[in-house]
Amino acid sequence: MKNSNIYIFTALLSALFFSCNNANTKTSVVKSDDIIEQKIDSIIALMTVDEKIGQTVLYSSIEDITGPVLDKNYTTYLKNGQMGAIFNATGSAFTRKLQKIAVEETRLGIPLIFGYDVIHGYKTIFPIPMGEASSWDLELMKKTASIAAKEAAAEGLHWTFAPMVDISRDPRWGRIAEGAGEDTYLGSLIAKARVEGFQGKNLADKHTVLACAKHYAAYGAAQAGRDYHTVDMSLNTLKEVYLPPFKAAIDADVATFMTAFNELNGVPATGNSFLLKDILRDEWKFNGFVVTDYTSINEMVPHGFAEDLKHAGELAMNAGVDMDMQGGVYKNHMKASIEENKIKISRLDEAVRDILRLKFKLGLFEDPYKYCNEADEANIILHKDHLEVSREAARKSIVLLKNENNVLPLDASKKVALIGPLADDQFHIIGNWAAKGDRDGIAVSVKEGFEAQNKAFSYAKGCDIEGGDTANFNEAIKIAKTSDVVVMVMGESERMSGEAASRTDLKLPGLQQQLIAEIKKTGTPIVLVLYNGRPLNLTYENQTVDAIVEAWFPGTDGGHAVTDVLYGDYNPSGKLTVTFPRNVGQVPIHYNMKRTGRPEDLEGAHSRYVSKYIDVENSPLFPFGYGLSYTTFEYGEPQLSSNTLSNNGSITVKTTVTNTGNVAGEEVVQLYIKDRFGSVTRPVKELKGFKKITLEKGASTTVEFTITSEDLKFYNNKLEFANETGDYDLFVAGSSDANFTSSFTYK
Ligand code: BGC
Numbered sequence: 001m002k003n004s005n006i007y008i009f010t011a012l013l014s015a016l017f018f019s020c021n022n023a024n025t026k027t028s029v030v031k032s033d034d035i036i037e038q039k040i041d042s043i044i045a046l047m048t049v050d051e052k053i054g055q056t057v058l059y060s061s062i063e064d065i066t067g068p069v070l071d072k073n074y075t076t077y078l079k080n081g082q083m084g085a086i087f088n089a090t091g092s093a094f095t096r097k098l099q100k101i102a103v104e105e106t107r108l109g110i111p112l113i114f115g116y117d118v119i120h121g122y123k124t125i126f127p128i129p130m131g132e133a134s135s136w137d138l139e140l141m142k143k144t145a146s147i148a149a150k151e152a153a154a155e156g157l158h159w160t161f162a163p164m165v166d167i168s169r170d171p172r173w174g175r176i177a178e179g180a181g182e183d184t185y186l187g188s189l190i191a192k193a194r195v196e197g198f199q200g201k202n203l204a205d206k207h208t209v210l211a212c213a214k215h216y217a218a219y220g221a222a223q224a225g226r227d228y229h230t231v232d233m234s235l236n237t238l239k240e241v242y243l244p245p246f247k248a249a250i251d252a253d254v255a256t257f258m259t260a261f262n263e264l265n266g267v268p269a270t271g272n273s274f275l276l277k278d279i280l281r282d283e284w285k286f287n288g289f290v291v292t293d294y295t296s297i298n299e300m301v302p303h304g305f306a307e308d309l310k311h312a313g314e315l316a317m318n319a320g321v322d323m324d325m326q327g328g329v330y331k332n333h334m335k336a337s338i339e340e341n342k343i344k345i346s347r348l349d350e351a352v353r354d355i356l357r358l359k360f361k362l363g364l365f366e367d368p369y370k371y372c373n374e375a376d377e378a379n380i381i382l383h384k385d386h387l388e389v390s391r392e393a394a395r396k397s398i399v400l401l402k403n404e405n406n407v408l409p410l411d412a413s414k415k416v417a418l419i420g421p422l423a424d425d426q427f428h429i430i431g432n433w434a435a436k437g438d439r440d441g442i443a444v445s446v447k448e449g450f451e452a453q454n455k456a457f458s459y460a461k462g463c464d465i466e467g468g469d470t471a472n473f474n475e476a477i478k479i480a481k482t483s484d485v486v487v488m489v490m491g492e493s494e495r496m497s498g499e500a501a502s503r504t505d506l507k508l509p510g511l512q513q514q515l516i517a518e519i520k521k522t523g524t525p526i527v528l529v530l531y532n533g534r535p536l537n538l539t540y541e542n543q544t545v546d547a548i549v550e551a552w553f554p555g556t557d558g559g560h561a562v563t564d565v566l567y568g569d570y571n572p573s574g575k576l577t578v579t580f581p582r583n584v585g586q587v588p589i590h591y592n593m594k595r596t597g598r599p600e601d602l603e604g605a606h607s608r609y610v611s612k613y614i615d616v617e618n619s620p621l622f623p624f625g626y627g628l629s630y631t632t633f634e635y636g637e638p639q640l641s642s643n644t645l646s647n648n649g650s651i652t653v654k655t656t657v658t659n660t661g662n663v664a665g666e667e668v669v670q671l672y673i674k675d676r677f678g679s680v681t682r683p684v685k686e687l688k689g690f691k692k693i694t695l696e697k698g699a700s701t702t703v704e705f706t707i708t709s710e711d712l713k714f715y716n717n718k719l720e721f722a723n724e725t726g727d728y729d730l731f732v733a734g735s736s737d738a739n740f741t742s743s744f745t746y747k
Contacts, residue, residue, distance in 0.1 A: 036360045040353050043108070047352070049335060049345070051108060055084035055352045056323050057331045058115070058291060061098070062088050081106040082331055084355055085159070085323065087115040090436060095156025096372035103368045111359055111368035115159035118198075118209070118435050119178060120144070122151035124386035124556050125430040125437035127397040128497075128533055129164065129194075131552025133180040134574035134627070135396035136668045136692055138193040144393050145197025147386050150207040152435070154380040156372040158362050159210040161258060163194035165245035166215055169590040171578065172225025174501030177432060177533030177553075179220060181577025182590045182624060184241050185687045188248035195252040203255065204363035206370050207380075213249035215260035215293055217275055218242045222262055225587065226502045231262045236680055236715045238264070247284060255288040255358055259321060261296050268303045270296040271312070276320030289322040289354040298327040309333055314342045322351035382442065387557055394554035394561030399574035400628040401538070401548040407525050408547045409568025409630055410485060416450070416457040417483035419476045419519065420490045421465045421512070422531050423447050428465075428491075431553025432498030432533060443556050446489050446529065449563030458483065462519075465493045466510040473518055480522045487566065488516065488545075489529045494553060497533020506537035506584045513540055520544055529562055535580040539621055550574070568630060573666035573692075575627035575735070579620045586616065591624035591736040592683035625670050625687070625736035631661030631697065635669075638732045638742050645746045647723065650708045653742075655732040657703055659695035666694045667734055669703045674729040674740060679717040685736065703732070712746055 044052070059074040077083045078101050089095055095114050102112045120126045126144040135141070145163070152160060164178040167187050180190040191213065200208035218238060222229040233242075246257070257280065260269040269275060270292050280286045297316045298309060306312035310333040316324070317334065324330040337343040363370055400408070410416065422428060426443040437443070450457050462476035463469065480486045490512045495501060507513065519526060526545040530536070531553050541548060549572070551562050564570040581589050596611040600618055612618050636656035645651050657669055671689040675682040689705040707730075709723050716722050725747055729740035 036357060039360065039365070040356045043110070043356060044349055044352060046108060049338060049348075051081050052348050052352045053330055053334045054080075054082040055110070055355050056334070056348070057083045057328070058085040058087060058323050058325045059083055060088040060326055061086050075101070077331070078102060079105050081108065081110070083112065084110070085113040085115060087161075087325070089114055090116060090155050090157065092154070092156045092372040092374045092377050096369055099368050099372065110356070111364040113158045113210070113359060113362070113364070114156055115161060116152060116157050116435065117162065117433055118148050118152045118157070118160035119162045119164070119433040120431065121148045121390070121437060121555065122155070122435045123381045123437060124151060124383075124390050125434050125443070126390055126393045126555045127558075128177045128431040128433075128553045129179060130177050130181055130533070130578065131397040131554065132393055133186070133190055133577040134399050134552070135393065136186070136575055136577075136690060137396055138189055140393055140396060141190055142193040142197035143389060145194045146200060146208075147389055149198045149200070149209045151381050151386070153207050153209050153371050154373065154376045155436075157209055158364070158371060159212065159256065160198055161212045161214060162198065163191055163211065163213065163249070164215065165191040165213050165249055166218075166220035167242050167245065168220030169588045170220070170222070170225040171506055171535040171581065172502050172504060172584070172587060173220065173222055174227060174497040174503065174533065175499055176220070176578065177497040180245070182579060183577060183592070183687050184244050186577060186690070187245040191245040191248045192252040195249050195254045199253065199255065203358070203361040210255035210358060210362070211249070212256040212258050212291065213246050213254045214258035215269070216246055216257050216280070217260060217269060218264050219260035219262050219269075227500050228261045231264050233265070235719055239715045239719070239721075243279070250284050250286055257286065257288065257290045259290060259292050259296055261293050261299065263303055263305070268296070268300045268305050270321055271300050271305060271315035271319050273319040281320060287354065288358060289351065290320055291323040292316065292321055292325045292327065294325050295327040297321065297324055297329040310337060313337060317343045317347060317351070322354050390555050391557035391561050391564075394551070394558045395564055395570040397552055397554065397574050398561065398565050398572050399550040399576055400565075400572040401550050401622055402542060402545070403547045403628055405546065407485065407527060408549070408566060410527070410566050412455065412567060414456070414484035415482075416455060417476070417479040417486045417524070418447060418450060418457045418459045418489070419462045419480065419486055419515075420488040421461060421463055422491055423459060423487070423489035424461065425489070428494040428531060429553060429558045430494070430555055432494045432501070434494075437556060444559035446487075446559045446562045449559035452560065453563055453567070455563070455567070462488075463511045463515045465491070465512070468511060470511060470514075473515060476515065477518055477522060480519045480524050483524055486519055486524050486526045487529060488519065488526060489531070491531035492533060494533075503534070504584065506535065506581070508536065508541070516541065516544055527566065529566070535578045537581060537583050537621075539582050542621060568663070571630045571663055571665045572627065573629060573668070575625050575668045576622055577624065579624050580622035582616050582621045585613070586620065589620050592686050594681050595684050619737070623735055623737040625668070625734070627668075627735075629661075629665045629667065631659050631663050631665040633665070633667045633695070633734055634658045634660045635733055638730065640742055640744055643744045645707065645709060645712075645744055647709050650706050651744060653705045653707060653730065653732065655703050656700055657693065657695065658700040659697055662697055664694065664696045666692060668692050669732060670734065670736065671705045671732050672730060672736060673707070673711070675712065675714070675724075676727045676729065678714065678724050678726070680715070682714065687736070705732070709746065
């Protein structure tokens with residue numbers, strides 16, 4: 001330990017701090033951001049090249065979900081000042097121990113940043129992000145992100161690798177579970193809400209963490225839905241569909257960005273200066289830091305884009321990647337690249353500056369241990385208020401897909417047969433990427449939900465999620481025969497979605513469909529509750545069962561939430577943010593596709609030679625925006641304030657919505673617009689607004705939207721984001737599959 005250097009350094013910093021503070025009181029012109037930059041200048045001036053490189057190195061401390069620890073020497077690197085950040089180290093005591101090495105045993109004592117994948121909760125787990133998106137409740141998403149941040153920060157963490165803001169239109173891709181769904185407008189609002197939730201208003205607040213917009217960019221468009229696969233798309237689609245949620249994250253001041261694994265139009269995202277320089281820094285003025293995904297610099301060699309690791313590091317650094325996650329490329333090769341002038345020291349200084357700036361903003365130079373507080377940890381983790389939000393979030397995320405003959409809500413006097421591999425499950429219920437969520441003991445299964453609410457039921461597992469064992473079928477059939485209604489809780493295992501979990505078959509795995517078929521023979525009505533991380537092919541289930549409750553992976557309090565919905569203590573209000581296909585052959589299928597020159601409904605067209613399949617209809621099984629309630633809503637004709645919209649003008653659209661059923665309910669009122677033609681073809685419809693309302697039975701309300709010329713802009717044939725004059729159609733409804741009812745002209 002080199003105490004003398006620590007003292008020199010600390011003295012230098014406090015002198016600078018003192019002089020800046022003085023300057024501040026005298027003239028009031030030195031802003032805190034300027035003071036931070038001055039402090040960074042003074043640190044950079046003290047740093048050796050090795051220490052600078054050290055700041056750009058991120059290693060995992062332990063084996064975790066995304067792979068083994070690649071380099072077991074990380075504590076040695078730490079002592080040598082060769083690491084700027086660590087991930088997968090959690091807990092106040094452990095992070096304090098590591099921070100102490102950085103602060104007290106390295107020459108300059110620069111504190112570490114601790115990162116972790118806090119995706120949908122830390123200990124208290126909320127529904128998987130795609131599930132939670134079905135609530136269309138931005139305040140709720142902000143709240144769950146802020147709770148996740150608070151719990152994570154209480155365990156010494158400063159940084160989450162979330163939110164994932166990748167748009168995805170491909171249910172084969174397992175990571176669709178981690179995002180907000182297929183729509184750019186909604187996805188952008190959700191990106192903003194989640195960033196605001198994680199980061200709060202002040203990064204120095206010890207209950208907040210740095211957010212990370214990932215995976216930049218277009219990772220969700222991997223060919224054939226196969227993870228890590230090639231992405232090739234037009235710049236119009238990239239800019240219009242895939243980039244806006246990243247821009248929304250920047251508008252919400254997101255601190256960091258993560259590059260994607262995939263290549264984009266021939267250039268891996270991690271070495272892509274078009275994405276990282278031209279767009280991110282020059283156009284969007286991002287001033288946080290960019291981290292790679294796990295070893296994605298190294299992967300530019302197998303991509304066939306870099307000759308060797310050293311070359312890969314040069315491509316990444318020169319494209320604008322500031323921190324190397326786990327790959328060790330910057331650590332092992334950058335010095336040589338700098339000596340050969342393949343990377344300029346000024347570029348390295350820029351990266352170090354962006355990293356140090358966030359360490360200052362987190363307040364780590366003032367108190368490197370501020371997030372390591374055992375007392376906070378004990379009080380905050382799994383706080384009862386957090387568990388209540390977990391139940392609320394799960395209830396609001398559930399989507400009722402089918403409810404024939406009003407089999408739901410269940411009548412409490414009726415006897416239920418609770419069946420299925422996930423009915424008594426505490427493991428899968430919290431889903432993939434569940435951070436430190438407990439997979440037993442704390443999570444509440446549906447069976448426990450029933451027990452807690454004293455429901456009359458008997459239970460049989462029936463079958464496993466996967467595999468071919470029919471041994472328990474009979475027991476399930478037996479209880480189905482003697483019950484009034486069957487509730488089957490089925491779906492995917494948590495490992496069937498998330499990273500590296502692409503599927504080519506979207507049906508329920510194993511023998512689950514067969515068990516449904518056997519139970520169907522008993523004649524007892526069937527309610528199917530599903531846990532899954534992607535849109536499934538539910539064609540068979542939709543034909544066979546009476547009700548379908550899409551519960552995603554609902555999180556820690558999921559069992560209570562599902563019980564609340566099944567018995568009507570909560571009236572479901574979730575709406576899909578992803579399209580459910582009729583079969584895997586329809587994929588990719590999304591609500592805002594292009595029309596083609598031979599749409600099915602083309603007047604006068606020959607019925608064979610139009611754009612369709614010969615074996616299945618074009619429409620999906622369940623469209624984007626769809627979801628039932630225990631009540632019904634009626635929509636009045638939209639009233640437009642004008643039939644013309646001018647540049648900088650606006651139109652208001654008013655619609656009356658009435659609750660025509662017998663119970664109170666919530667509804668997501670959605671506005672869709674269609675641009676009839678353009679200099680590049682336009683989608684068949686686009687979501688342009690939504691409002692979530694609550695209506696007592698029999699009540700009506702007027703829902704109002706404002707449309708401005710900004711809402712109509714798109715990337716034209718010159719790749720400019722601009723308006724074009726012409727006619728537009730619109731409708732307001734509770735799902736994307738309604739018909740257009742009104743139109744206006746943009747002049
Ligand atoms: C994933 C990232 C994640 C990282 C760190 C990678 O494999 O793609 O989303 O943040 O691992 O765990």
